[in-house]
Amino acid sequence: MRVRKNDRIGIILFLLPALILFMVFFIVPIISVISMSCFNWNGISEAEFIGLSNYLKIFSDKVFWTSMRNNIIWALSACFIQVPLALLMALLLSKKPKGWKFFRTVYFLPQVISGIAIAMLWSAVYNSEFGLLNGFLKIIGLEQLTKNWLGNPDTAFICVLVYGLFYIGYYMVIMIAGITGIDDTYYEAARIDGANRIQMDIHITIPLIKYSMLTCVTLAAVFGLRTFEQVYLLTNGGPANRTSVLVLYLYKQMQNNNYGGANASSVMLILTGAVVIVLIRKLFSIKKD
Amino acid sequence: MKKRKKNLEVLIIVLLLGLSTLAACGNSANNATQPETSKTNDNSSDEVITLTFPCIWVGADSKAEVFGNMVRGFNEEYAGKYEVIIEEQTDYDAYEDKIRTLVSTGAAPDIFTMGTYADLELFSKSGKLMDLTEFLESEGMAGRFVEGVVDNAKIEGVNYAFPYENAVISIMFNERLLDEAGVEAIPQTYEELWEACEALQAINIIPTTQMTNDNAWTSMLWYSYALAACGGPDVYENGLDDPAFVEAAEILKKMFDYTSSDAIGADATVVNGHFFNERAAIYTNGSWILGRIQTEGVEGLYDNLALSAGLSVNGENGGAYVNAVQAYIAAGIQEDPAKEEAVKAFFKYITEADKIVELSNSSGALFAIDIDASSITDPLLSEIAQQSSDAPFMIGHFQASVSTAVVNEFSAALESLVLGDVTAEGFVEQLKAADE
Numbered sequence: 001m002r003v004r005k006n007d008r009i010g011i012i013l014f015l016l017p018a019l020i021l022f023m024v025f026f027i028v029p030i031i032s033v034i035s036m037s038c039f040n041w042n043g044i045s046e047a048e049f050i051g052l053s054n055y056l057k058i059f060s061d062k063v064f065w066t067s068m069r070n071n072i073i074w075a076l077s078a079c080f081i082q083v084p085l086a087l088l089m090a091l092l093l094s095k096k097p098k099g100w101k102f103f104r105t106v107y108f109l110p111q112v113i114s115g116i117a118i119a120m121l122w123s124a125v126y127n128s129e130f131g132l133l134n135g136f137l138k139i140i141g142l143e144q145l146t147k148n149w150l151g152n153p154d155t156a157f158i159c160v161l162v163y164g165l166f167y168i169g170y171y172m173v174i175m176i177a178g179i180t181g182i183d184d185t186y187y188e189a190a191r192i193d194g195a196n197r198i199q200m201d202i203h204i205t206i207p208l209i210k211y212s213m214l215t216c217v218t219l220a221a222v223f224g225l226r227t228f229e230q231v232y233l234l235t236n237g238g239p240a241n242r243t244s245v246l247v248l249y250l251y252k253q254m255q256n257n258n259y260g261g262a263n264a265s266s267v268m269l270i271l272t273g274a275v276v277i278v279l280i281r282k283l284f285s286i287k288k289d
Numbered sequence: 290m291k292k293r294k295k296n297l298e299v300l301i302i303v304l305l306l307g308l309s310t311l312a313a314c315g316n317s318a319n320n321a322t323q324p325e326t327s328k329t330n331d332n333s334s335d336e337v338i339t340l341t342f343p344c345i346w347v348g349a350d351s352k353a354e355v356f357g358n359m360v361r362g363f364n365e366e367y368a369g370k371y372e373v374i375i376e377e378q379t380d381y382d383a384y385e386d387k388i389r390t391l392v393s394t395g396a397a398p399d400i401f402t403m404g405t406y407a408d409l410e411l412f413s414k415s416g417k418l419m420d421l422t423e424f425l426e427s428e429g430m431a432g433r434f435v436e437g438v439v440d441n442a443k444i445e446g447v448n449y450a451f452p453y454e455n456a457v458i459s460i461m462f463n464e465r466l467l468d469e470a471g472v473e474a475i476p477q478t479y480e481e482l483w484e485a486c487e488a489l490q491a492i493n494i495i496p497t498t499q500m501t502n503d504n505a506w507t508s509m510l511w512y513s514y515a516l517a518a519c520g521g522p523d524v525y526e527n528g529l530d531d532p533a534f535v536e537a538a539e540i541l542k543k544m545f546d547y548t549s550s551d552a553i554g555a556d557a558t559v560v561n562g563h564f565f566n567e568r569a570a571i572y573t574n575g576s577w578i579l580g581r582i583q584t585e586g587v588e589g590l591y592d593n594l595a596l597s598a599g600l601s602v603n604g605e606n607g608g609a610y611v612n613a614v615q616a617y618i619a620a621g622i623q624e625d626p627a628k629e630e631a632v633k634a635f636f637k638y639i640t641e642a643d644k645i646v647e648l649s650n651s652s653g654a655l656f657a658i659d660i661d662a663s664s665i666t667d668p669l670l671s672e673i674a675q676q677s678s679d680a681p682f683m684i685g686h687f688q689a690s691v692s693t694a695v696v697n698e699f700s701a702a703l704e705s706l707v708l709g710d711v712t713a714e715g716f717v718e719q720l721k722a723a724d725e
Binding site: 236239254 | 549552553693694708
């Protein structure tokens with residue numbers, strides 16, 4: 001369908017404000033980040049051009065690679081645990097069982113509660129001296145399993161990850177919206193053919209909300225890559241940088257007044273994000289074919 | 290005709306959207322620059338000169354009440370002329386981030402504080418700090434400070450800030466818990482400390498309080514005391530190459546054998562919680578914590594406290610004290626001389642000796658302002674002042690004596706040391722690597 005000239009002007013005019021804001025607040029800062037990543041700058045003195053030295057420095061820093069690995073694990077767990085969990089909940093709640101509105105609210109609640117409040121709650125759960133988890137283990141006679149969950153290198157990252165996995169409400173709502181939009185006639189036809197609920201979910205619901213799922217997976221991966229709040233509040237990257245993530249890594253570079261290094265880390269974060277998004281889109285389009 | 294009308298409608302909607310966005314920005318911009326307007330007001334104007342002061346001495350801080358009263362007192366005394374507006378900031382790390390960002394973007398606040406000489410050195414390069422040298426040397430100001438402290442805060446002969454709060458660090462023992470464990474005398478050496486720790490641990494009392502989060506503040510103070518014992522008064526002279534840094538790391542590692550199970554990852558709240566609630570017996574912090582011990586500690590804790598200077602190693606370097614400037618006060622450079630005068634008037638007001646005495650007695654903090662020591666009414670604070678002045682030598686705490694990068698690396702390096710990832714030598718190497 002050809003767009004008429006007058007409509008085209010209208011479209012351009014409508015897009016213009018958003019485009020200007022996008023350029024000013026997104027494209028220009030990204031260009032600035034890329035260029036500043038080649039400078040040695042403490043934020044106060046004059047910046048000195050040092051080429052790719054900041055990149056070489058962060059590549060030789062094992063904390064950077066630990067952070068990168070943790071981010072990838074975070075993004076993968078968000079895509080393969082968080083999103084399927086959200087899908088499961090969406091499938092269950094879309095059938096409107098008894099109390100579905102209550103559960104929908106409960107699952108969405110973490111999204112609207114302050115992250116600091118939730119982090120304090122979890123840090124109280126994991127505390128080794130008076131935490132809920134150790135208390136529970138003691139009650140059921142498993143005292144030998146009690147430990148400093150957030151201070152132990154073997155458990156710290158898993159604990160932080162588990163906390164993050166509870167944020168399924170956002171994806172669940174997106175998928176419920178997708179499910180609500182499916183025409184009832186599909187299900188009626190399936191029922192006539194003798195399909196049960198699980199078969200209807202697998203063969204009708206899931207394929208028809210594929211694009212909602214794509215949105216959720218993309219968002220989950222992006223949120224996983226830019227994770228900061230949970231890690232900063234629960235462990236601050238510890239113990240011994242075992243739970244560090246890229247945003248925390250670049251934040252610490254900024255704390256050290258190493259803005260060049262922080263910008264180089266940002267560039268790596270942007271590149272990783274771009275690669276992950278391309279891979280996700282490829283994955284979904286392959287299935288389509 | 291219809292098409293033209295449609296296009297016109299589109300254009301109007303777009304213009305309205307654009308204008309509303311700009312109007313929103315413009316509105317906030319106006320608000321943000323309100324103090325800026327008064328900044329450029331000339332003297333002849335009757336408008337009150339306002340000074341913004343992002344401040345950490347608010348909320349639960351032990352200085353909050355009296356310092357708040359001081360600011361109110363200043364505003365009343367100069368009513369209609371000057372007004373200091375406090376911007377409350379309760380998180381120390383967030384405060385440092387905010388100040389660093391403001392200074393680097395050329396928008397240094399009218400008045401602000403800094404925690405370390407390293408920050409002062411860095412910010413002085415911005416050209417955005419007011420030169421206070423003449424003011425601090427002027428009549429009425431020169432004699433207010435403890436001898437030498439203002440000169441020590443100079444950067445290439447210029448005072449961009451003056452030292453205000455002094456951190457005088459003491460080791461604190463809960464005597465009631467020591468008695469319970471059968472420890473009869475306050476340890477004077479590390480060997481005696483380990484014995485006391487064993488005795489406390491035997492009756493399920495946490496011997497020492499340690500932490501690794503929030504720059505590992507109290508553990509950093511323990512490390513500073515260990516440095517004093519291992520390296521003596523000149524321990525910082527050779528930088529991190531001094532073998533005392535490795536020896537002190539071994540002491541600190543051993544301390545983690547006698548601490549709470551949540552020490553790795555613990556922050557100041559956890560550490561204070563253990564000591565204030567008598568779960569732990571031995572603690573170290575600045576004198577300012579006395580105010581909080583009185584108000585937040587369990588009943589009788591304050592009366593059961595015994596204070597001590599540093600411990601000795603192999604009979605050497607005992608009795609040392611650890612101190613450092615805890616807060617420097619600086620001002621953003623002002624174009625308007627009237628506003629500069631307002632800043633100076635405020636600095637004069639908050640450095641008056643009688644006000645400092647009140648602030649000390651209420652908070653337990655000590656200051657770089659010269660006051661009559663006998664006017665300190667708090668017995669423990671007075672004891673700290675006495676012990677520190679009797680100390681054979683004093684050293685700055687580690688955080689105040691090394692670069693920002695080393696300060697920030699300390700926490701991760703300490704966790705690596707305690708978890709056995711690195712040896713004491715490796716711990717020091719990790720700190721050195723951060724410095725490069």
